[in-house]
Amino acid sequence: MASNKIFVYEHPNFTGLSREFTENVPDLQDFNFNDCISSVKVIGQPWVLYEHTHYRGEHFFYEEGEYPSVEWQDAISSMQQVKEDLKNSANKIFVYEHANFTGLSREFTGNVPDLKDVSFNDCISSVKVIGQPWVLYEHTHYRGEHFFYEEGEYPSVEWHDAISSMEKVKEDLTNPQITLYEDSHYGGKSITLNCETNLCFGSFNDQTSSCKVDRGAWVLYQHEHRGGGSIVARAGRPCPTVGWIDNQVSWARPLKPGRPKITAKLLWDKKEENTKSVVIDSICGLNRGKHEQTFSSELSREYEGSVTESFNFSNATQISVGMSFGFDIGLVKSEVNVSLSNTFTVEKGSSNTKTEKKGVKISLPATIRPHTKLTVNVVRKEVDVKVPVKITIKSGYSYSTEYGEYRCQAGNSILAEYQEEDI
Template sequence: MSKIIVYEHRNFKGISREFTSSVPNLVAENFNNCISSLKVIGNPWVVYQHINYNGAQYVYEEGDDPSLERNDLSSSLELVTEDLTNPQITLYEHENYQGRSLVLTTETKLTYGLFNDMASCHKVQRGAWVLYQHPNRKGAQMVARASRDVANYGWFHGRVSHARPLNPGKATIKAEILWGQKKGQTRSITIDSLCGLNHGDHEQSFSTELAKEYEVSFTDRFNFKNSTEIKSGMSFSIDISPIKAEWNLSLSNTFTVENGTSSTRTERKKIQISLPTKIPPHTKLTINVLRKELDVKVPIKMTIQRGSQSSVELGEYRCQAGNSIIAEYKEERI
């Protein structure tokens, strides 16, 4: 959830308030003209000098601001709710969307081109933007938002020298495991064997031991769809304790997922096998050392939240484990 936490004093000290929706009048919240620092989580917020979203405006994106440029001069707060993932704005030379135009999709210093101090109005096709009076994000600001076209800048006419789109808050990912759709299979592979023979007519004593180490492995991986919105560096965790319990695996309860990575662990396991002391006459006793291998696939529903916008996509968690080693005894007449 997007929210803003505002503080009475700098460095997040003094009385504080937390808001998750726009506040047209901080007087009603007993917090008027007293904000000196703030923290933003999720989508950006616009802080206004006067009530009802009027007067000078300043935008704050996700992060901490221990000292505001204009402290103790805030009377309303507005949450930016637009989809900020694919911004576009058109600036016009004259009022009422006349004259030359310039379409922007990325941050731009207009001082590097022919449209510096030329704009008189704008239309925002997507996202939300900040227009600055001076280069390098300096001077007076105007927030430009989709569905809020401005046909006349008034005093801001011919003063725009810098424009930038607002960034969405960091994405959060909620993973839901679709256990009812899991698929799993096991198989046994012979990795060693030991044989004892009694060709005589009488029962024979036969005692020996096999003590060896065998390699076992665990592999966890997560497959994303090719067009996933989850970028490198974004991570989330999956609770895999049901898999651990159902197949008796030596795994942690959670698997942390990051796009492009997988987790493989290999270890050696020692097993000691003793033959029985008696073998019946005309009998072949075979001991097979078996490794049980498991392959489980479970679909995962991922809800990706960026500020007020969310999307859903499916991925797949896969666990391959060969950590269970057993001995199988078999007698045959000879």
């Protein structure tokens, strides 16, 4: 029996028709179960449920557990199992008993509905967050006052020794959008926001009574400049009223995703290679006599060889300036093998070009035979290799792919070719 599976149900609370799946489902119409999922149970690896077929549109992440009501009911058209190993998840939180990261500590990568279960209730005073934001709650099962923490280190939390549950933000935070409404239950005039906004600069200050988060997770503040009390509103979670902050919202901002994880892979099967030989020096000697004579006063000459590596991003890159990643090179597979460092490191915003130069010594012949013209051509073999690079960007639970190009121009293979003519 497969250990990784999902059970989907037609109605909330695991009722109505149901199906069990152990593999990806690009189109639920193929199983007569399109747009009719309202609750799920996940065993093993997490699953991602998508609004449209073939893993497109809005998507929702479900780790192992039981979910009596999904975010978007009757709106799922495809499902994908998360295959990556999450034991070393890049999204985690470290919690500490005392301020400044001292005392007992714990590490968590998944939601904690009750900190009593792990003997850490009402004793958190500082936290460190890696990756996606986390929300810490006053009471168990994600109730009461709550505080959000984006990626970073917090030597002191807002409420010491008062946290009883924690929830990881799983929404895609890369393209946020929220609509604020003047009246409760999404009535009256509205305003749609896509970035952090000071409502005091417009006509919607202190007028919000309800909201819909289309994408991401948002924090609504009582005062401008992120001041006063706040609430967190999230995609797929109805907010027909904003509660105590009704008609008091002056500032709104989206939660930021953690630093993206970037991986890159060279696509050797799509390599382009050009090789040419270039004469960089020619030395000629004539011996019209009957005896051998010296070819040159020099026994050897030294020439400069070089290897230049570079990387170019695509025009529509989602990678921000300052982000860096590396990929394995090993040995460039070309007619002339060029040994390189094992890893080429790329940083957005820098030149991403490096050149290594070295001297190559070429020995010259000592003598010329009688009645002979001897020509020594010094030839550099130049190899130009271009390899596409597939770049995968993981931001929270969202993946995107783009491409760049790695290029290696090698001219460090230098040799001498002899030509003799009788005269």
